[in-house]
Amino acid sequence: RSSDREQAxxxxxxxxxxxxxxxxxxxxxxxxxxxxxxxxxxxxxHGDEATMYQHPNxxxxxxxxxxxxxxQRVVIIGKPAHLEEQQDNNAGLVSADAEKIDYNADTGIAExxxxxxxxxxxxxxxxxxxxxYNTNTGEMESGDYTPAGRIHIxxxxxxxxxxxxxxxxxxxxxxxxxxxxx
Amino acid sequence: xxxxxWLIVVVLAVLAAxxxxxxxxxxxRPNEQTFAGPPRSDYTLTDFTxxxxxxxxxxxxxxSGPRLDRRGDDGSVFVTTxxxxxxxxxGHPWKGKSDAAWVNKDGTLMKLQGHVEMHREPGSDxxxxxxVTSDLTTWPKDKKMETAAPAxxxxxxxxxxGIGMRGDLNDKxxxxxxxxxxxxxxxxxxxxxx
Numbered sequence: 001r002s003s004d005r006e007q008a009x010x011x012x013x014x015x016x017x018x019x020x021x022x023x024x025x026x027x028x029x030x031x032x033x034x035x036x037x038x039x040x041x042x043x044x045x046h047g048d049e050a051t052m053y054q055h056p057n058x059x060x061x062x063x064x065x066x067x068x069x070x071x072q073r074v075v076i077i078g079k080p081a082h083l084e085e086q087q088d089n090n091a092g093l094v095s096a097d098a099e100k101i102d103y104n105a106d107t108g109i110a111e112x113x114x115x116x117x118x119x120x121x122x123x124x125x126x127x128x129x130x131x132x133y134n135t136n137t138g139e140m141e142s143g144d145y146t147p148a149g150r151i152h153i154x155x156x157x158x159x160x161x162x163x164x165x166x167x168x169x170x171x172x173x174x175x176x177x178x179x180x181x182x
Numbered sequence: 183x184x185x186x187x188w189l190i191v192v193v194l195a196v197l198a199a200x201x202x203x204x205x206x207x208x209x210x211r212p213n214e215q216t217f218a219g220p221p222r223s224d225y226t227l228t229d230f231t232x233x234x235x236x237x238x239x240x241x242x243x244x245x246s247g248p249r250l251d252r253r254g255d256d257g258s259v260f261v262t263t264x265x266x267x268x269x270x271x272x273g274h275p276w277k278g279k280s281d282a283a284w285v286n287k288d289g290t291l292m293k294l295q296g297h298v299e300m301h302r303e304p305g306s307d308x309x310x311x312x313x314v315t316s317d318l319t320t321w322p323k324d325k326k327m328e329t330a331a332p333a334x335x336x337x338x339x340x341x342x343x344g345i346g347m348r349g350d351l352n353d354k355x356x357x358x359x360x361x362x363x364x365x366x367x368x369x370x371x372x373x374x375x376x
Contacts, residue, residue, distance in 0.1 A: 005368060006368050007368055008365055008366065008368060009366040009368070010363075010364075010365055011363070011364040011365070011366070012360070012362060012363050012364075013362045014360055014361070014362065015357070015358065015359060015360065015362060016344060016358040016362040016364065017355060017356070017357040017358075018355065018356050018357075019337070019353070019354065019355050020309075020311060020337070020354040020355070020356065030364075032362065037190065040368075067257070070339065070368075071366055079269050098241075123307065137222060
């Protein structure tokens with residue numbers, strides 16, 4: 001959910017090494033190992049290792065807001081690494097598993113590589129070797145014209161329309177042209 | 183039979199009492215001579231400031247405090263409620279205080295005992311950093327430090343907690359060795375083109 005980005009990020013792990021950002025153009029980096037768990041709003045991430053890059057000092061965004069020290073990018077590795085998040089407008093839960101998840105906190109775009117599986121609750125499932133997933137819009141892009149790039153998508157059928165006993169009501173609605181079906 | 187029984191009991195009682203007395207007689211007597219508190223010092227300083235320099239004459243650390251006791255035999259010093267300053271790889275000072283400190287003779291090892299605080303001012307090469315821990319061992323000339331105690335590292339926008347900490351002030355890397363729990367405050371959320 002896009003409002004997740006405005007929540008605090010809570011991190012637990014077995015080990016952490018933080019490189020304090022040492023000069024203005026070098027971002028600070030934090031390396032985490034051992035049962036790494038991150039929670040930010042509805043977004044939950046779990047993996048074996050993670051590397052988090054923070055904006056360097058005095059970093060600014062396009063609107064001139066101060067970004068220094070903010071999380072810029074998170075790379076999670078696991079068997080598999082797991083990311084799940086509620087979609088905007090209550091569009092259900094999206095959960096993603098892959099060997100590597102490279103998540104750009106600025107743009108909200110996650111790049112998943114290695115045995116990728118993404119499940120959009122009630123809408124469909126995706127399997128493939130690589131995928132780019134926009135956590136703000138839910139858009140997914142995948143495949144790369146190579147044999148290894150084949151993708152496998154399962155989409156949920158539209159729920160069946162109501163049984164016959166409602167038919168008269170439906171007939172009237174059709175006459176009035178308001179049943180709304182395609 | 184009755185008398186014989188009581189005779190045995192009496193003999194056993196006498197043996198028990200005798201062995202207890204012998205035990206008491208041969209106990210280890212505490213050495214009245216031991217001197218409580220820091221070993222006897224050959225000199226003490228009050229309201230002092232100590233500057234330690236490296237081979238090139240650069241200051242590696244500074245310690246000041248209300249009292250310093252120098253130990254005669256191994257040349258180490260004990261400091262009560264010290265204020266100290268370490269210098270990192272970028273020449274930046276990290277200042278702090280602790281309940282007590284022990285510094286070895288050549289100033290290569292400084293043990294900050296009890297509650298320990300460290301603070302680095304924000305500067306051109308980095309933000310403010312505050313470390314709170316206890317019983318921190320530091321190697322000022324190597325600019326390294328380590329503790330097995332819980333530690334909290336606070337920077338604007340993040341609080342990092344763990345048990346056990348290692349620090350290398352040469353490349354400003356701080357490691358939390360176990361049970362890590364960190365919280366990062368959000369930056370203003372970046373809105374993609376909406």
